[in-house]
Structure formats: C-alpha cells, structure tokens
Amino acid sequence: MKRNLNKFDLNLLVAFDTLMMERGVTRAGRALGITQAAMSNTLRRLREIFDDPLFVKSGARMEPTPRALELAEPVALALQKIRVALDQERFDPYGSKRTFRIGMLDYFTAMLMPELTQLLSRVAPGVVVRAVDVGGEDEISALERGDVDIIFSRFQWVPPKVTLNRLLEMEYVCLHRKNHPLVGDGKLTMEALLEARHIQYYPRGMDNTVVDEALAERDLHRQIVCRLGSFGMLPALVAGSDLMTCMPEGAARVMARQANLQVSQLPFPTAKLRLAIAWHPRTERDPAHIWFREQVKTTIERSEWRRQPE
DNA sequence: ATTCAGCACGGTACGACGTA
DNA sequence: TACGTCGTACCGTGCTGAAT
Incomplete structure (x- = not known):
C-alpha cells in the first residue's frame, strides 16, 4: 500500500x-x-x-x-x-577541512573510496579521507589507540567497548579474464575451478581464505601458484594470464569493471563475508564522527557493487 | 483506555490592493 | 494585465478536561 x-x-x-x-x-x-x-x-x-x-x-x-x-x-x-x-x-561539513581516517584492507579501499570521495566532493569538498591499511587484531587496537576514526571490515569478534554496525553480507566469487579457456558459456564448473591455477589473496590477519576452507571441507584443494598480501597487482595478473582468484563479490565487481575481467559464481556454497563498520564509544556522540559514519553508511548502501549486474 | 464537547491553532481559499 | 502580498473567513486537526 x-x-x-x-x-x-x-x-x-x-x-x-x-x-x-x-x-x-x-x-x-x-x-x-x-x-x-x-x-x-x-x-x-x-x-x-x-x-x-x-x-x-x-x-x-x-x-x-x-x-x-x-x-x-x-x-x-x-x-x-x-x-x-x-x-x-x-558540524559544518561544507566548510570543514577535517581529515577522517578509515581503517580497512586495500580491497575494501577499492570498493569504498571511489564512491565515498565522489559523495564528499559534493557535500564536503574540504574533507580528506585517509585509508589506513590495518588487518586482523590490529584493527581494534588501532581504533582504541585513536589511529583511525572507524574501521570498515569483517569482524569475528569485537570487545564490548567497541560499537559495531553490521551493514551487509557478501558472497565469494571467482574472478578471471574474459574468454577464459576453462569457463565455457559463462558458467564455472567445479572441475574447471580445480583444474585452473589460482592466485590466493591473503590480507594481513586472514591466514586462510573462506573459499579454501569450504573446499577443504570437501577434501578438495585448488592449485595455488601465487600468494599476494596486497591487492594492487591482482587485476593486472588476472587480466594478463589464465590465473583465477577468489574474493568477495563487491571487490570482484569493482576489479572486473576496472580491468575488464569476468566474475563467475562459485560452483559450491561458502560462508558469506559479513561486513560492518566499528567505532570507539568516545566518538559515539561527536557530531563530526556521526556525520562521517552516515556518509560511509550511505555510500555502502547506495554503492554500485551492491547492485546486481544487468 | 475510550469517548465526547469545547477550544486553539494552522492551513487553505478568496478577495482587495499595490507594483512592474 | 499579471503577479505578489496581505487580511479575513472557514475548516480540519489535535489538544484538554470530564464522563464513562
């Protein structure tokens, strides 16, 4: 109605x-x-x-x-x-020259920053956003030390004094070059996934990826021939070879758009990536922090990579 | 908790008037 | 003549106090 x-x-x-x-x-x-x-x-x-x-x-x-x-x-x-x-x-966003620091892994930076900076250029042209690469247990201590204003990440656990706001769940997918010889009619089979050679992206604080855990439960393993701790070279490596990589869908869509790659659904279910933002209670009622958190939340809620591809 | 009568307030319609 | 502003009457909404 x-x-x-x-x-x-x-x-x-x-x-x-x-x-x-x-x-x-x-x-x-x-x-x-x-x-x-x-x-x-x-x-x-x-x-x-x-x-x-x-x-x-x-x-x-x-x-x-x-x-x-x-x-x-x-x-x-x-x-x-x-x-x-x-x-x-x-808080006057339009006249502010403030710097806000977001703690996040580099592929979250790729997902968030383009649209966040675009939004801020309209409503707060003087505001600067600094992405701080923190990972794993370092995230919470960075927040507690005041090194970052908020964290955008997945959280297994946070201490009670940290405020957590869960925002979305994301599937894991496979990313590879277009016209990959092992991917016929746009569908990735388990056989193709196991036959392919993979890049494993393992950011700080994440020893094992969710995809490898899901495969291990089936007594299966993918052929990992390259391990990267940072996101920077991934698109070029995938675009210029037959290597595949698995990652959260949002990051994969951003990369696919940037490097003209293809995203394929995995042929087996995995645990979903649960993303949240976290902040310290001392910033809970600060108008500038409240405003900035709203901008981050709005960006994530409206982001291109959350929409289904046509 | 519900209902009712009486009251205050704000929105709308309409006419009168001034101005470009 | 068209448009904007102001004053006035009317109406709907929501409030209070009292009765049930």
Whole structure:
C-alpha cells in the first residue's frame, strides 16, 4: 500500500515508537508530554491509518500486534536516522577541512573510496579521507589507540567497548579474464575451478581464505601458484594470464569493471563475508564522527557493487 | 483506555490592493 | 494585465478536561 507522505503526519511515527517502548497509552503520553486522552486519540489515528489495532490490552500493558512488531524496526531505524541528521547541525561539513581516517584492507579501499570521495566532493569538498591499511587484531587496537576514526571490515569478534554496525553480507566469487579457456558459456564448473591455477589473496590477519576452507571441507584443494598480501597487482595478473582468484563479490565487481575481467559464481556454497563498520564509544556522540559514519553508511548502501549486474 | 464537547491553532481559499 | 502580498473567513486537526 502506497502512502502520500504529504498527507501522513510523521509525528505519528514518534508516537508509535514511544508506544512500542512504553507499552501503555498513559506512559507513552507522559513520555511525549501530552495527556493520556491525546495519546489515546493518536493511537486511534494510527489504528485507522494502518487498519490494525496495533496495540491490544493484555493485563496492565498494551501489547503490540504482529503488524506493530513488523513496523517497529523500520520505524525505529528511520527515527534514529532523523535524530542523527538533526544532531549534525553543529558540524559544518561544507566548510570543514577535517581529515577522517578509515581503517580497512586495500580491497575494501577499492570498493569504498571511489564512491565515498565522489559523495564528499559534493557535500564536503574540504574533507580528506585517509585509508589506513590495518588487518586482523590490529584493527581494534588501532581504533582504541585513536589511529583511525572507524574501521570498515569483517569482524569475528569485537570487545564490548567497541560499537559495531553490521551493514551487509557478501558472497565469494571467482574472478578471471574474459574468454577464459576453462569457463565455457559463462558458467564455472567445479572441475574447471580445480583444474585452473589460482592466485590466493591473503590480507594481513586472514591466514586462510573462506573459499579454501569450504573446499577443504570437501577434501578438495585448488592449485595455488601465487600468494599476494596486497591487492594492487591482482587485476593486472588476472587480466594478463589464465590465473583465477577468489574474493568477495563487491571487490570482484569493482576489479572486473576496472580491468575488464569476468566474475563467475562459485560452483559450491561458502560462508558469506559479513561486513560492518566499528567505532570507539568516545566518538559515539561527536557530531563530526556521526556525520562521517552516515556518509560511509550511505555510500555502502547506495554503492554500485551492491547492485546486481544487468 | 475510550469517548465526547469545547477550544486553539494552522492551513487553505478568496478577495482587495499595490507594483512592474 | 499579471503577479505578489496581505487580511479575513472557514475548516480540519489535535489538544484538554470530564464522563464513562
């Protein structure tokens, strides 16, 4: 059902969110600084709009209906974004000359930086972003030392004092040159994958790749003839040979576009790469940091490499 | 918690007026 | 004549207090 936002009173979402938290009309009204009667009327309007009771009496409390539970998270997230946006008025991005440091592996840099810098050139032309290559356990200590402002990475574990915001999951894929002799009609078979010679990319802090772990579970191994600790030479090596490499889909799409390569789905399932950003609580309420985290999140949410290829 | 009556406030429509 | 601004009347919305 489509709603016209012009006709929708967005204050109702604040009331809904408060009802979810307080589980009572009187308590929610008190929290919002209105009388219980006004709150009851607000609930009536919410019920009309969503065509659902939303909250039903259960003992002394008003419990949410399934429809209310369905709405709760998206409404809370939207309100959180608005609150963050309103907090930003104390930081002037357009006039700022600040440098923000992101700790991330080099292939995340390739994924994030083109679109992030493009976004910043419009909204904060004086802001500088510095990519700091950190890996594995170093990531958290770099954050704690204040060497970086945020980390964009996969995290197996973070200490409780670090705030983590999971953003996306990504499949692993295989990257190779176009018209590769082992890849017929654009589909990569297990036989071809095992017959091919591979470059293994192993950034700092990642001893074994997810793909090799998934193969090992099947008692299989790919032929690794070259191991690289950095991302820089990968596109040229893959483009100029019959070597294949496996990596997260987002990075593979960026590389494929840059070096005119081909991305193929793996012929077996692997664990997904779970990407998140993390920051230290001391920067939690800092308007400049809040603003910068939003820019990073927005870039990731809108990024080209998250969209399905045509 | 719900409903109702009364009240305040803001938005909209419309006419009068001034200006280019 | 067209356009913008201002004042006024009307209406819808949301509030409070009281009754249920």
